Amino acid sequence: MTSPDIQKEISNAAAVETINAIIKDIGDSLFAIIDDESRDMSTKEQLAIALRYVDKLGHVNERFLGITHVNNTSVVTLKSAIEEVFNKHSLSISRLRGQGYDGASNMRGMLGISNELSQTLQRKDQDIVNTMNLVDISKQRLQVMRDDGWNTLLEEVFAFCAKNNIDVPDMDDLYQPLPR
Numbered sequence: 001m002t003s004p005d006i007q008k009e010i011s012n013a014a015a016v017e018t019i020n021a022i023i024k025d026i027g028d029s030l031f032a033i034i035d036d037e038s039r040d041m042s043t044k045e046q047l048a049i050a051l052r053y054v055d056k057l058g059h060v061n062e063r064f065l066g067i068t069h070v071n072n073t074s075v076v077t078l079k080s081a082i083e084e085v086f087n088k089h090s091l092s093i094s095r096l097r098g099q100g101y102d103g104a105s106n107m108r109g110m111l112g113i114s115n116e117l118s119q120t121l122q123r124k125d126q127d128i129v130n131t132m133n134l135v136d137i138s139k140q141r142l143q144v145m146r147d148d149g150w151n152t153l154l155e156e157v158f159a160f161c162a163k164n165n166i167d168v169p170d171m172d173d174l175y176q177p178l179p180r
Contacts, residue, residue: 015066022063023089026053030178031091032098033082034062037073045070047081052098054177065089 031053037045049065070081086093161168 019065019089022051022065023091025055025061025063026051026091027056028095029053029055030095030097033096035078035082037070037078045073047073047078049082049085054175 031051034050034052035047037047046067047070048067050062051065052060052062054060065085068081068085070077083093085091158168160166
């Protein structure tokens with residue numbers, strides 16, 4: 001049992017059985033995915049995938065599904081990787097009802113508020129008074145984003161849904177499971 005190959009085989013077998021148990025627990029229920037991409041120590045991009053679902057007892061579960069290596073973190077690459085994982089585990093995208101992404105690398109444009117400050121602080125010739133002004137400006141911009149950014153995003157989502165004839169559920173309603 002001390003052979004690295006045997007340990008790896010046992011570990012892989014346990015992972016397969018665990019994932020099979022998760023898939024069985026989900027059954028025909030709807031689920032969401034939670035993704036996060038990052039670089040490992042060798043600077044290779046990787047994507048971690050977890051599933052979130054409500055079990056037969058009504059408990060919300062979040063279960064880690066696995067890590068897959070990706071060439072980059074573009075939307076197309078991440079979509080392909082997710083589809084590959086779904087196919088591998090016989091998960092139907094038609095039962096997918098939500099996605100959650102950390103997406104820090106994919107949201108630089110939207111949340112680039114502190115970029116100017118960060119670049120300024122890295123310069124050696126920077127005037128301290130100017131730096132303090134940039135800190136104040138960055139704080140104000142972040143506060144505006146906290147106060148108003150979420151509503152702006154929701155308005156964009158609602159507009160997209162209306163344009164594409166997608167029903168938007170009332171998020172204040174109680175959860176009602178679909179009949180099977």
